[in-house]
Amino acid sequence: NAGVTQTPKFQVLKTGQSMTLQCAQDMNHEYMSWYRQDPGMGLRLIHYSVGAGITDQGEVPNGYNVSRSTTEDFPLRLLSAAPSQTSVYFCASRQPGQNTEAFFGQGTRLTVV
């Protein structure tokens, strides 16, 4: 079982460029989420999905888009990268139910110059 797979692991972008962070899970989880991790800020929710075709905004959605065409995949798109988006990004998946564990990918370290 691969769990949650994120690609790439590292990326450097120039201001204004766009890119897509990939996330795939093989556990048939309905819920998937994207977080960013910044020093002193913990994990902040960007966007989430409770099933294929359904997405919603989290705490810090501006500058990011998502889609969920399949249960397995939940890509995060940066539309026009800004230095403020320099961060470590984590994708997570989980089954419904408040007792269920979230599984995290290894993260993508993004630097915008």
Add this chain to the structure above:
Amino acid sequence: GNSVTQMEGPVTLSEEAFLTINCTYTATGYPSLFWYVQYPGEGLQLLLKATKADDKGSNKGFEATYRKETTSFHLEKGSVQVSDSAVYFCALGTDYGGSQGNLIFGKGTKLSVKP
């Protein structure tokens, strides 16, 4: 709304010292509570959880008890090792309200254990 507050770090301990990382929460209803650990360069992984009041979660020598009366879920370990150096996150889970399907995390506490 729902929230988690955990003690700020960093925390530096000597090997075999006793560890406590405080975590308190605010939530409507009866959430589940989790501790996650993040080793350097890795993603988060579940350390332990508790799903109802007075439950004790335990794993790898770590323990935490769900205290509804004090809305707390403090993480403890009797004797830390260098390999426990990591960032620890307290989190709560509900399936209602604005956090539907998502865990709410504290800001994390960095632990460094010196030999």
